[in-house]
Amino acid sequence: MKLHKEGYTIMAVTAIILILINFGINYLLPEGYWIPRVVLVASIFVFLLVVQFFRVPKRVVHRSDRQIVAPCDGKVVVIEEVVENEYFKGPRRQISIFMSPLNVHINWNPVSGVIQYFKYHAGLYLVAWHPKSSTDNERTTVVIRTVEGIDVLFRQIAGAAARRIRWYIKEGDTVEQSTEMGFIKFGSRVDIFLPLDAEIKVNLQDKTVGSVTVLAELK
Incomplete structure (x- = not known):
């Protein structure tokens, strides 16, 4: 292993x-x-x-410019329309994945493209399922612009026990879908924000396999 x-x-x-x-x-x-x-x-x-x-699983992945893959292992706990105020400043479809301490905690790029925006936010350590954890907890915000010119945002969010967020990307980097972008230690959450017309492919409580499970398809 x-x-x-x-x-x-x-x-x-x-x-x-x-x-x-x-x-x-x-x-x-x-x-x-x-x-x-x-x-x-x-x-x-x-x-x-x-x-x-800290195990590193072997994954068989396929890449698609239209598909959004799960950035982490875990369980889908939120699918809803929200107003994203940091980057888009407008409505987006949010999918949140909760990572338990038993999940693999590697994070993967959900799409291929160029990193348009990256920011680290110091913050609180509310439990990962708390409604305000997405905006108040320690977190990173990453925006990848796809080859079709669509911006996809996702956040690594620290939980009550996860106080070590790691990332291996920076603004301007070109990244490939399903490649490793970071790590969160000991329980956490990842949020991803998609265009409203994206076709969601998962349901609440579905388990995700990072870098493999298709969350949505872009129009």
Whole structure:
């Protein structure tokens, strides 16, 4: 299993802490006591949980100039018409995907094109499903202009536990659909804003596979 570079430090620190805890318990408690065995099993479970969070899945992708693919793994929690005030300053169709701690947390470019706009916003750490998390939480805003000249906006949004947003793009970059653009650590949400005439291909509560699931088709 391939592991993501964003997890190297966290996995190393976690392993060191767990090893020290187990050594300490074994040193302090008499031989044959049951607590060290329980702590060892719990430590292995915790470490494997951290490791699985940073797994890098193998995905078979196809690229289409008309299709919008999911920028992350997760579950569709919002499909609605909203007014997007940061970039478009007008109505758009919003699709929000909630990422649980058990999901892969890599983020992918939903379309191919050129990065027209990028901005990082410091903010709060409300739970990811909170209605104001899209505008009040720590987040990034990315706008990609497709080859057809259509702007697609998406946001990486930190949650209550996710306080480490990473991105690997900047304004002016040319990106390809389904390629990696960033990472959010430990539970979060991604919002994507599409033209009103985009044909939505998912429903509420649908599970998405990042870089693969088709969210919508552009006219």
